Amino acid sequence: MIARSRLCENVTMKNITVSIGDEVHRRARIRAAERGTSVSAAVREFLIRWSGEETEFDRRKRLQEETLRDIDTFRAGDRLPREEVYHRGRLR
Secondary structure, eight states: OEEEEEEETTEEEEEEOOOOOHHHHHHHHHHHHHTTSOHHHHHHHHHHHHTTOOOHHHHHHHHHHHHHHHOOOOOGGGSOOHHHHHHHHHTO
C-alpha cells in the first residue's frame, strides 16, 4: 500500500507498507543494527537492486560502504616494515 510521497535528494520517494512476522522483524532489526543501518534502508537497497535501477555509481558506493563496514579496525602500525616489503618484492 502506498501511503504518501516525500522529497528526498530531489527524487520523489514513496512510502510502502510491508507485512512480516514478529520473528522476521526482530531478526531484520538485529541484522540492520549490526550493519549500522535500518530495516527500512535495507529494504530500500534490496528493492533498488531487485528492480535493476541501481546506477553504477550507486553500486560502487554501496560496495565501498559494505567494505568499510566490514573493516573492524585499521591501524597504521599494522603495516609491513620497510625491509619486509622490499624482501617480498624481490621474490616476484
